[in-house]
């Protein structure tokens with residue numbers, strides 16, 4: 001994978017909001033391969049709104065966001081190959097087991113050695129014993145692990161995670177943080193919303209801080225301090 005200065009996402013004058021009303025912005029941003037950008041701020045500051053707008057899940061109030069040189073279009077082939085997203089919403093097939101969900105993802109993305117990749121995710125996310133369970137039989141933390149496993153099983157150039165640490169126990173949080181850091185070091189670009197200062201410090205190399213509708217570039221230290229004081 002090419003890691004040097006490959007531009008994955010560019011936002012220009014991006015203002016995020018609903019029905020023409022601003023929530024936050026404007027934002028000018030270039031995200032390159034291997035960069036891990038944390039997004040922090042108080043509850044309702046606009047983090048999810050900004051993230052969803054950046055990756056094309058909702059229309060900007062003004063400005064634009066471009067991924068891999070094209071306007072964000074989550075139905076395009078390139079987008080689906082390149083961008084892996086976990087938002088804070090469960091999306092499961094009720095009649096497919098944990099293992100079958102992962103097999104489906106592996107098949108859809110034509111992953112080689114698919115079953116070995118599925119086994120590796122089951123092991124990493126400690127879901128092996130729950131492999132035959134259906135989503136409604138899982139704990140909320142296990143459901144979260146399954147969503148993350150599905151996002152990490154498939155290859156991606158840009159990984160977009162809204163509060164990935166949510167509902168994970170401390171051991172799993174630390175393991176996930178380390179894995180995300182290694183992915184960034186290997187060239188994956190990350191956009192990560194978090195409320196956990198330790199997780200932020202482990203994963204991110206720069207931060208956007210949302211305060212009173214302004215999106216302010218900040219250091220990881222300042223981002224972590226602002227979470228700790230919130």
Ligand SMILES: Nc1ncnc2c1ncn2[C@@H]1O[C@H](COP(=O)(O)OP(=O)(O)OP(=O)(O)O)[C@@H](O)[C@H]1O
Pocket residue numbers: 018023041042043044045046047048049050
């Ligand atoms: N679908 C929607 N329509 C209108 N307003 C919305 C919608 N979703 C969220 N909002 C509003 O946008 C603002 C920002 O919400 P958002 O979910 O982006 O905040 P957040 O920073 O991610 O919060 P949290 O830390 O609580 O997850 C809030 O005032 C919220 O009420």
